Amino acid sequence: xxxxxxxxxxxxxxxxxxxxxxxxxxxxxxxxxxxxxxxxxxxxxxxxxxxxxxxxxxxxxxxxxxxxxxxxxxxxxxxxxxxxxxxxxxxxxxxxxxx
Amino acid sequence: xxxxxxxxxxxxxxxxxxxxxxxxxxxxxxxxxxxxxxxxxxxxxxxxxxxxxxxxxxxxxxxxxxxxxxxxxxxxxxxxxxxxxxxxxxxxxxxxxxxxxxxxxxxxxxxxxxxxxxxxxxxxxxxxxxxxxxxxxxxxxxxxxxxxxxxxxxxxxxxxxxxxxxxxxxxxxxxxxxxxxxxxxxxxxxxxxxxxxxxxxxxxxxxxxxxxxxxxxxxxxxxxxxxxxxxxxxxxxxxxxxxxxxxxxxxxxxxxxxxxxxxxxxxxxxxxxxxxxxxxxxxxxxxxx
Numbered sequence: 001x002x003x004x005x006x007x008x009x010x011x012x013x014x015x016x017x018x019x020x021x022x023x024x025x026x027x028x029x030x031x032x033x034x035x036x037x038x039x040x041x042x043x044x045x046x047x048x049x050x051x052x053x054x055x056x057x058x059x060x061x062x063x064x065x066x067x068x069x070x071x072x073x074x075x076x077x078x079x080x081x082x083x084x085x086x087x088x089x090x091x092x093x094x095x096x097x098x099x
Numbered sequence: 100x101x102x103x104x105x106x107x108x109x110x111x112x113x114x115x116x117x118x119x120x121x122x123x124x125x126x127x128x129x130x131x132x133x134x135x136x137x138x139x140x141x142x143x144x145x146x147x148x149x150x151x152x153x154x155x156x157x158x159x160x161x162x163x164x165x166x167x168x169x170x171x172x173x174x175x176x177x178x179x180x181x182x183x184x185x186x187x188x189x190x191x192x193x194x195x196x197x198x199x200x201x202x203x204x205x206x207x208x209x210x211x212x213x214x215x216x217x218x219x220x221x222x223x224x225x226x227x228x229x230x231x232x233x234x235x236x237x238x239x240x241x242x243x244x245x246x247x248x249x250x251x252x253x254x255x256x257x258x259x260x261x262x263x264x265x266x267x268x269x270x271x272x273x274x275x276x277x278x279x280x281x282x283x284x285x286x287x288x289x290x291x292x293x294x295x296x297x298x299x300x301x302x303x304x305x306x307x308x309x310x311x312x313x314x315x316x317x318x319x320x321x322x323x324x325x326x327x328x329x330x331x332x333x334x335x336x337x338x339x340x341x342x343x344x345x346x347x348x349x350x351x352x353x354x355x356x357x358x359x360x361x362x363x364x365x366x367x368x369x370x371x372x373x374x375x376x377x378x379x380x381x382x383x384x385x386x387x388x
Contacts, residue, residue, distance in 0.1 A: 015353060015354070017353075017357040017361065019332040019335050019361065020330050021330060021332055026350055028350065031346070031349050031350075035335070
């Protein structure tokens with residue numbers, strides 16, 4: 001089954017401030033504050049380049065960071081992180097994409 | 100309400116109405132140095148009403164129920180002897196639930212040379228006691244309960260209400276102070292023995308002068324002396340819990356709080372007694388200077 005394609009919230013939807021080890025995100029649409037630690041800010045940044053499925057997103061992250069895992073080992077964890085970001089309302093699945 | 104007075108504390112104004120004369124007479128005496136609010140000419144920000152739990156209770160075993168613009172349905176009525184405390188609690192409640200002009204932090208604050216220390220912590224952490232002690236030794240007491248952060252400038256605005264001293268801190272802080280600055284001893288309240296302290300006259304006179312925060316302190320009373328830096332992330336989380344209007348303010352609140360925790364150094368201070376805390380604070384302040 002193909003992976004879903006995810007889209008980040010547009011940049012103007014979030015106010016982001018680094019608080020050292022964690023980032024504080026203010027989500028304008030929901031009025032909610034989120035505190036996120038690595039790898040969440042990095043995933044959001046990579047997804048901000050454009051909608052992507054987990055495999056494409058992994059390629060973007062690999063290009064930015066020296067990641068030890070190979071894609072097969074890392075993709076299940078990345079899917080879980082994307083599901084968590086979706087639950088927070090910070091990423092969305094593309095309509096019509098695979099579920 | 101048969102009886103009413105107007106009070107101004109920092110930027111907020113209150114109308115305190117009461118079914119009884121007694122609590123207002125005490126308030127009037129303790130707030131004598133504060134600017135008057137003429138209720139005939141000015142609509143105050145908040146109304147607090149001290150009313151009988153039942154109409155006939157005004158006369159029979161009188162007990163005070165706190166009402167007003169904002170009130171807690173679950174709050175238990177209080178004995179009339181604690182009417183002064185009821186009025187103070189009512190004013191705190193209006194601020195905590197209704198104030199929107201600043202980011203409200205449950206914190207004490209003191210100022211010296213235009214720069215402020217913000218002390219925050221749960222009840223019993225000693226923030227009121229420390230602020231009151233600092234206020235008697237060269238610092239300007241800005242408030243023992245609420246610090247009001249300016250949403251535009253980040254400055255802390257004073258809210259120098261009466262300081263609420265509890266149990267053993269009463270004798271520690273009030274030794275040598277004139278009786279005119281002290282309220283009656285209120286025994287058997289929900290927090291034990293309680294006594295109000297009127298801030299020094301200069302602190303009241305300067306209650307509209309803000310100060311830029313220079314140090315954020317998380318004190319904890321009753322532990323061996325220990326001090327550690329607090330990272331901005333931890334400070335942010337603890338201050339969202341210490342603010343009653345952070346969520347209501349939305350993005351301006353977020354911007355004010357993130358600016359505060361990234362711009363102001365924060366320390367956690369455990370201390371066994373007031374003298375140790377004063378020495379540690381003097382040292383911390385000298386390091387900041």
